[in-house]
């Protein structure tokens with residue numbers, strides 16, 4: 128068997144590559160892990176190199192193959208962001224680059240500012256994370272972008288919206304949708320986009336399943352978006368965002384907007400996130416296994432009207448998309464409780480291990496009431512239509528022992 132080496136990262140498997148790419152110990156006085164480069168500005172090797180670095184940064188000229196370009200200023204790029212971006216690539220099949228941002232919302236804002244112009248259309252799936260929904264419906268629409276929402280999972284409506292939207296610039300798919308886990312067919316969106324000229328780009332918010340259980344680029348997506356705050360960082364102790372893509376030029380356009388808007392991830396956070404990437408697959412596998420066991424044991428509890436979890440989909444179209452798109456069901460599930468909001472609040476108050484907090488993807492289990500928190504930007508009509516009812520509680524399962532978590536959920540349900 129030939130031995131793949133770190134000098135040929137393309138041949139390494141992802142679990143190895145994530146630890147071996149993008150970092151040269153010689154540039155960090157030999158340290159085995161990257162140093163943190165906190166400097167806001169960088170000393171040029173010569174005035175000519177400074178001139179060249181600016182010309183490249185502003186897109187006036189292209190760098191030569193393997194040219195070493197001087198760093199300029201940390202709002203444009205810095206070593207920790209560059210190391211992190213290189214290490215994100217092997218986690219995303221077919222990605223050729225990544226860009227990191229100081230939150231998931233900073234990534235999404237940078238994306239829409241780069242691609243959407245007044246008079247162009249943005250098609251997106253609902254429910255979407257409340258911040259995303261607000262950004263699209265309030266801010267972007269006010270700047271003249273034609274914003275069109277399509278129910279998640281409705282493949283025919285999605286195809287129709289992409290086919291008929293005036294001058295579509297971007298299709299933004301959050302799948303599975305937070306908090307109902309409704310799945311949208313990425314390949315169908317890509318196929319519908321391919322029939323338009325110019326072709327709108329497909330962005331997938333892969334925060335809930337990726338980069339371990341769902342890979343949007345091989346399904347035809349152009350961009351994969353992460354709230355890195357969630358599974359990538361994994362410990363609920365930092366904010367971050369990331370975008371991966373196949374097309375390096377598209378990433379360069381995003382980086383230019385990032386420079387202008389100041390949305391790059393800071394050096395300390397880049398370093399922290401970098402150290403978490405090697406365990407994302409271990410953590411997510413354990414979290415998903417925990418969630419599967421807990422959901423199986425809770426099913427049929429008399430206090431539950433329904434459990435939202437990919438393993439328990441009954442709708443044949445949802446089952447089909449899940450099987451085509453995801454390798455495991457992930458670690459988020461939502462419980463629809465008998466008794467509406469009072470029952471949901473009572474349940475949250477009674478939990479002793481899972482904490483009542485928004486966010487998800489950390490090693491500790493969290494539970495929240497989406498209708499009054501993460502999704503409260505949506506109108507009552509939109510909430511009802513997208514299945515975010517009064518009795519819905521979203522749970523993000525951590526890496527605790529699943530039997531302890533199950534006992535916590537069962538005791539809270541029994542006591543309502």
Ligand SMILES: Cc1ncc(COP(=O)(O)O)c(C=O)c1O
Pocket residue numbers: 230231232233256258259301305332334335353354355356357366367368486
């Ligand atoms: C699916 C999804 N996308 C984007 C975001 C926004 O990310 P951030 O909070 O890192 O800005 C969130 C946050 O909850 C999310 O759940």
